[in-house]
Amino acid sequence: MGQILDSLSQVADEIRADGAEGDTLMRLTDRSAKHLRDAGVIRMLQPTEFGGLEAHPREFAETAMGIGAMDGATGWVSGIVGVHPWEMAFFDPKAQEEVWGNDPDTWIASPYAPMGVATPVDGGYILNGRWSFSSGTDHCDWVMIGAAIGDKDGNRLNPPQSLHVLLPRSDYRIDQDSWNVVGLRGTGSKDLIVENAFLPEYRTISAELVMSGNAWREAGRDETLYRFPFSCIFPLGITSSLIGIAEGALNSYIETQRERVTVTGTAIKQDPYVLSALGDAAAEIAASRAAILDTVDRFWDMTEKGQEVSFEMRAIGRRTQTAAAWRAVRAVDEIFARAGGGALQLTNPLQRFWRDAHAGLSHAIHVPGSIFHAATLTQLGVEPQGAMRGMI
Structure with missing residues (x-):
C-alpha cells in the first residue's frame, strides 16, 4: 500500500x-x-x-x-x-x-454525532436535523450521519437510542456559508441540512452495535480489519493526519530557515538555543508517530490471533492517541515560536500548518479529560461507568 x-x-x-x-x-x-x-x-x-x-x-x-x-x-x-x-x-x-455498485470511488461524508432525529414510519424513518463539521463534504455523494431515534411525534427517546444512517446527496443540502474558520479551512467541514427525508431501514445501523465492536458479527465479517476495535480505528485517521500536519510544520521550518539570520546577526545554524528547541520538538513529533503506530500494531496482532482487546487496553490506547495529538501540537508551537516574523506571512506555509494543527486538536476525539480519567481508573481496578465509557 x-x-x-x-x-x-x-x-x-x-x-x-x-x-x-x-x-x-x-x-x-x-x-x-x-x-x-x-x-x-x-x-x-x-x-x-x-x-x-x-x-x-x-x-x-x-x-x-x-x-x-x-x-x-x-x-x-x-x-x-x-x-x-x-x-x-x-x-x-x-x-x-x-x-x-456503480463507482467504487464514491466518497461518504459524516459526522456521527446524533444531531438530528429519526422518526419511525413504515419501512424506516423520517429524518430531520442539521449536522455540523462534515469534512470533505463538497466532494462526497453520500453521507453517514448520527441520528437519535424519536417517538411518533419526533421527540428524542429517553433513554436515548442512536443510529448511524446513510443518505444520498439528493436527500440533504450543504450550507455553503457555514464554514469560515481559522484553521483547516480547506477541509470544507460545512453544515448539512436534512428536511423530511425518508430513510429506509436497510440504510441504518445501531450506533451502539458499531461502537461496542460487535457489528462485524451481525454483518458476517471475519476479516481482521473489520474485527479491529472501533475506538482505535475511528480516531486513527484524525490523529494520524494531525501528526502529519506537525511533521509538515517541521519540514516547512527546516526548508525556510536554512539560511536565516536573526536580527542579532546569528545564523540559525549557529544558534544553540534554537537548535536544541528544534531537536526537542522533532523528537516529540517522532514520539507521537511511534506511539500511534505501536498501538495499531499491537491491537492488530491481538485481533488477528482472535484475542480480545480489553476495555482497559482500549482505554489506554485512547489515552496514548489523545496524548500523541497534544504532544505533537505543543511541538508545533515550539517550532512556530522560533520561526521569526516571516512565519506570520500568509504566503508562508508554516502559518497554515500551525493554524491547522490547533484546529485539528479541537476535534472531540482529542479531548483528554474523560479518556485519561477512564484509563487511570481501569489501571486502579475500577470499572468506569456512564459517559466515561464513551468512545472506548
Missing part, C-alpha cells in the same frame, strides 16, 4: 500549492480531490468486493500522516473520509451496493 503514498508524492508540489487555494475556497480544490481519488486513498479500508484494498490500519495511518505533511486539509479529509468505508462494511449489502 506504500504505492499510494508514493503516487501522491509525485504530485506533492501540486497538493502543497493547492493548500493555499483550498484555504481561500474553504474546501479542497478539485485537483487535490482528484489526486486522492486516483491514488485510491479513500478505498484503503474499503471491502475488496467493492473495489477496496482492505489495507492494514498502520498503512492507512502512515498514508494520512504523509498527506497531512504535504497539506493539512488534504490529510484531514483523507483521514476522516477514509475511515467511513470501514463502517460501511457493516451495513446491509443492499446499501453497500447502492453506494459503491
Whole structure:
C-alpha cells in the first residue's frame, strides 16, 4: 500500500500549492480531490468486493500522516473520509451496493454525532436535523450521519437510542456559508441540512452495535480489519493526519530557515538555543508517530490471533492517541515560536500548518479529560461507568 503514498508524492508540489487555494475556497480544490481519488486513498479500508484494498490500519495511518505533511486539509479529509468505508462494511449489502455498485470511488461524508432525529414510519424513518463539521463534504455523494431515534411525534427517546444512517446527496443540502474558520479551512467541514427525508431501514445501523465492536458479527465479517476495535480505528485517521500536519510544520521550518539570520546577526545554524528547541520538538513529533503506530500494531496482532482487546487496553490506547495529538501540537508551537516574523506571512506555509494543527486538536476525539480519567481508573481496578465509557 506504500504505492499510494508514493503516487501522491509525485504530485506533492501540486497538493502543497493547492493548500493555499483550498484555504481561500474553504474546501479542497478539485485537483487535490482528484489526486486522492486516483491514488485510491479513500478505498484503503474499503471491502475488496467493492473495489477496496482492505489495507492494514498502520498503512492507512502512515498514508494520512504523509498527506497531512504535504497539506493539512488534504490529510484531514483523507483521514476522516477514509475511515467511513470501514463502517460501511457493516451495513446491509443492499446499501453497500447502492453506494459503491456503480463507482467504487464514491466518497461518504459524516459526522456521527446524533444531531438530528429519526422518526419511525413504515419501512424506516423520517429524518430531520442539521449536522455540523462534515469534512470533505463538497466532494462526497453520500453521507453517514448520527441520528437519535424519536417517538411518533419526533421527540428524542429517553433513554436515548442512536443510529448511524446513510443518505444520498439528493436527500440533504450543504450550507455553503457555514464554514469560515481559522484553521483547516480547506477541509470544507460545512453544515448539512436534512428536511423530511425518508430513510429506509436497510440504510441504518445501531450506533451502539458499531461502537461496542460487535457489528462485524451481525454483518458476517471475519476479516481482521473489520474485527479491529472501533475506538482505535475511528480516531486513527484524525490523529494520524494531525501528526502529519506537525511533521509538515517541521519540514516547512527546516526548508525556510536554512539560511536565516536573526536580527542579532546569528545564523540559525549557529544558534544553540534554537537548535536544541528544534531537536526537542522533532523528537516529540517522532514520539507521537511511534506511539500511534505501536498501538495499531499491537491491537492488530491481538485481533488477528482472535484475542480480545480489553476495555482497559482500549482505554489506554485512547489515552496514548489523545496524548500523541497534544504532544505533537505543543511541538508545533515550539517550532512556530522560533520561526521569526516571516512565519506570520500568509504566503508562508508554516502559518497554515500551525493554524491547522490547533484546529485539528479541537476535534472531540482529542479531548483528554474523560479518556485519561477512564484509563487511570481501569489501571486502579475500577470499572468506569456512564459517559466515561464513551468512545472506548
